[in-house]
Amino acid sequence: MASKTIESYRNGAEISKGDAECKKKSVEVLKELGLPKGLFPLESVHEFGYNQNASFIWFIQKKKIDHTFKKIKQVVSYTTEVTAFVEKGKLKKITGVKTKELLLWLSVVEVYVEEASKEKVTFKTGTGLSESFDVSAFDLLE
Numbered sequence: 001m002a003s004k005t006i007e008s009y010r011n012g013a014e015i016s017k018g019d020a021e022c023k024k025k026s027v028e029v030l031k032e033l034g035l036p037k038g039l040f041p042l043e044s045v046h047e048f049g050y051n052q053n054a055s056f057i058w059f060i061q062k063k064k065i066d067h068t069f070k071k072i073k074q075v076v077s078y079t080t081e082v083t084a085f086v087e088k089g090k091l092k093k094i095t096g097v098k099t100k101e102l103l104l105w106l107s108v109v110e111v112y113v114e115e116a117s118k119e120k121v122t123f124k125t126g127t128g129l130s131e132s133f134d135v136s137a138f139d140l141l142e
Contacts (some may be wrong), residue, residue, distance in 0.1 A: 003081055005095075006049065006058045013051035022059070024047035027140060029057060034089045034113060036121055036138035040068045042078055056077075058083040071137040075100040076108070090115045099123065 002010075018026040022045040027037045029050050044062040051057075059082040068078045082096035090112040095106040110124040113135065121138060124130040 002047070002058075002060060003083075005083060006060070006081070009051045009054050009056045009058070010049065013049045013056075016048045019043075019045050022046070026057075026059065029086075033086055033091075034118070035091065036113075036135050038138040038140040039076070039091075039111065039121075040082065042095060055086050055104070056083070057086055057091075069133075069137050072133050074133070074137075084111075089115065099125065101125075101129070102135055110129070114140070123142065 014025075016022045018032045025041075026040055026042050026045075027041045027049050030037050040059060042059055042061045043065050044061040045059055046062060047058075047060040049058045054101060056106050061078070061080055061082075064077065064079050066075055068075050077100070079096040082094070083092040084091040086092075090110070092110045094111065098105040106127055106129065108123050111121060112124075113121050119135055120132045121135050122130050122132040
């Protein structure tokens with residue numbers, strides 16, 4: 001069951017169902033926004049939605065997953081429901097994504113690629129901490 005937030009953006013959204021179709025559509029949207037295609041290495045995704053008018057995306061997957069981006073040795077956790085507001089080069093007001101720093105899990109609230117430096121992607125946490133990585137660390141595993 002989707003959250004009230006997702007339900008409020010369904011009207012007018014393009015909704016994909018099934019893991020393969022959701023992954024394909026989400027990669028297209030990330031590419032269109034100028035963001036790394038491998039930002040969301042989710043598993044068993046059963047719904048992806050994109051409401052272009054509201055600039056809002058969401059994923060619903062069967063279970064929470066932890067993923068390690070091997071090139072940067074960074075562990076990221078994705079809940080069953082991930083949402084974000086989008087604009088060119090940026091995801092903001094992200095929900096459902098946390099990164100592990102030392103022994104703490106911190107919520108990721110924003111991800112962006114600056115126009116001047118398209119080789120770096122920056123992650124900002126709810127505590128105000130941010131860290132930039134090479135875009136290549138988020139290449140899509142084919």
